[in-house]
Amino acid sequence: MHELSIVSSIVDTVTESLAAYPGARVVEVRLRVGALASVVEDSLQFCYGIATEGTALAGSRLVVNVLPVVVRCGPCGRDVELEGVQSFRCPLCGEPAMDLKQGRELEIEAIEIEDEAEVKA
């Protein structure tokens, strides 16, 4: 249950980046979370409401985009997506595959903000 510290870190990071957009309000925060990142979306959502209270993120939506594990299969010579996280084998040839290309991500992809600034073309 380290979701609260993860959410606190999201609040800090987003608040920092808002310095460039004075007066902006956050509408949405989009995360990229790998299937092996060991975070549970429900817990993130639960903590998010609490941790954002009284910040510029208050009332914003948290959108969690879960990324499947992708490994490089040597014999097939290509990156393949795994169906789950319980078997690290190439779904095409069945060989064990450990060269991880995706699955541990834990990042803020983007934020949607609302402000009165003019949007540059």
Added chain:
Amino acid sequence: MTTRIVELRRGILKKNDELAAGLRGRYSAAGVLALNLVSSPGTGKTALLEWTLTELRARGARAAALVGDLETDNDARRLAASGAPVRQINTHGICHLDAEMISKHLDGWVLGDLDFLFIENVGNLVCPSSYDLGERIRVVLLSVTEGEDKPLKYPAMFNSADAAVITKMDLALPCGFDRWAALKNINEVRPGIRIFETSVKSGAGLEEWLGYLEEKRSRRVTG
């Protein structure tokens, strides 16, 4: 009012990752092999470390340990009996160690005087998998009393490990431990991982474990 999307692409654990990278650099410059031991509570991390620290010292190697727990310094006191420098990290409710805690607790230690630095993480197979401590080797432990399917239940942790130690092998028979199932499950979530089957009671597998440590340490020194 207008809304717009601002791309951030920022790692949520970036601060920890940067601190961990700094630690990795320090370990490397000092020639110390840092290991992060992770498992459920009660698997036997401390028992394995008690034996390992004592034995390494007897063979002339210089080893130290940081040990994480929510409360108490019981484990540090157990490990200190080996004669090795040991420090307890109490997290007071936090379910994992992070790079900042490690950095603080290394204060005053001369890493160059060490061959091995063992970090015993908080007993937890979930959260510690996300926190890089700058270690070179992550060791996951699994005891025969826990069930052979633990690797399938906690794949993120097992997948992130460099070595696996099965502990309490002396209890394998009374527990009806299915050794082949355990080995298969570990390999399923972490193909090719080095596995040690040990018991600090019977001594099984410990020489092999020590050999692995020494091999990794000499590779570290010779680059």
